[in-house]
Amino acid sequence: MTHDAFSKCHPSVNFVFFILAICFGAVFQHPAYIAAGIVSSGTYYVLLNGKKSIKSFLRLLLLFCFISFINPVFNTRGDTVLFKLFSRPYTLEALIYGASIASVFVITMLWFGCWNKVMTGEKITCLFGGVAPALSILLVTVFRMVPEMIRTAKRIVSARLSIGKGGAEKLSERARSGASALGALASLSLEGSVTTGDSMRARGYGTGKRTSFSVYGFRRRDGALMILVAALAAAVIAFAFRGATRAVFLPERYFAPLSGANAAGLAAYCILLLTPTVMHIREVISWNISKSAI
């Protein structure tokens, strides 16, 4: 999906949103908040990744089970003993606690998955270009070099194959041949790098203060979105400190009730997390409407 409305906003809005979503997602253990986190991050992940997300979901499900089942091995508190493992009790309460930790893990991974799609390299360098100019140009250079180097590496490997090298079955031979191919790649790139460096110097790199250019303008819409995100996040934090997200699993389960004011906290959290999804869907709908109008 290339048409993601949220991705088109100013990188600072994207950045703030993801940092907040990941921080909240990594901390809240209240079941309602976990559900909100999984649903919103999962939906946005599917919108961004399409069919490919099924594979990631299966992998996350596997990790979810692993983390859930491992917790009771270390944590023997709780009354409902399911069975004994190495003469230690394996309790239902610890299993539920493990599931909550695993859910938090899944939410974090899903948000980072969305981050990878939205926060592309040029957005990061746009954000930090002013603060860390040397690092930014290093990143930009590496981003450009990697695809080129992958192509060169493939050329080297196939050239070596055509003269009968690198196709050996023995592992040690293949490793050795791989090392040679990597060495050839290094020679080629290092020699080329000096030319690039000289060419940069000839064009005046390092002669003055580095300026930065960004294609992203901070528009009124971005400002409004930033204020919305900040206000919702402030509300969530305020409610969290009032105990709306309180969740105790052991020794006795206690979850903060969702009635009254606490419902407002959860609502703020849901609205915050669903912002990118809503923006995406709204754009898709308006796009289809304008397409059908033609």
Add this chain to the structure above:
Amino acid sequence: MKKSWIATLAVFLVMIPLTIYLGSKIPGRSYYLTGTFIIVWLLIPFFMKFEGKRPQARELIMIAVMCALAVAGRVAIPVNHFKAAYAVIIISGIALGPETGFIVGAVTALVSNFFYGQGAYMPWQMMAYGAGGMAAGFAFAKGKLPKKPLPMALFSFLSVILLIGPILDVCNTFLGMPEVTASTLAASFASGFPVNAIQAATTAVLVFFLGRPLLDKLERAKLKYGVGEV
């Protein structure tokens, strides 16, 4: 130079204690968040040092080549479990010194996250890879360990299994374990050990074969074009 020292002091005396204090006040599970923020604060002085040096074009591009080589290197070696990244980072550390080694490692981790995507481990990977490059730089500084295939291979085996791998295992503990105690840490180390051992062995093999040639190439580039600390 001076700025990065102030930043280092600020990180250790203000930011880390403050993060731990605030982390303990957070309602909910704060291990991962606190740990990750501390890692991010720790990364800042290294990058400030790098900025403060105002690297010249040739040096910058040379560092970029090593990072790109570490990210793209796995294509050149179509063998399972052979990740070129650690080997290239360690060799960069040996050839270009601890500071540059750290930058190569950290940037490699950052960039490979964009290409291969892992996410939650990113700051930890940056720290782990960077530490690997830095340790290699210190261990093989002038007059210390000899820059010969066997010592370099042994060193890379040890640094993957004792330094880079365990840092990532600590991240696993913070992310997925019920609480951070000695026993859960030990469990993470134990479950990470097979993977770490395989990667340490493959890295050692690669460094054994690749180390000397790549070092020579870097030395030659440094000598011929006058880059870095000759």
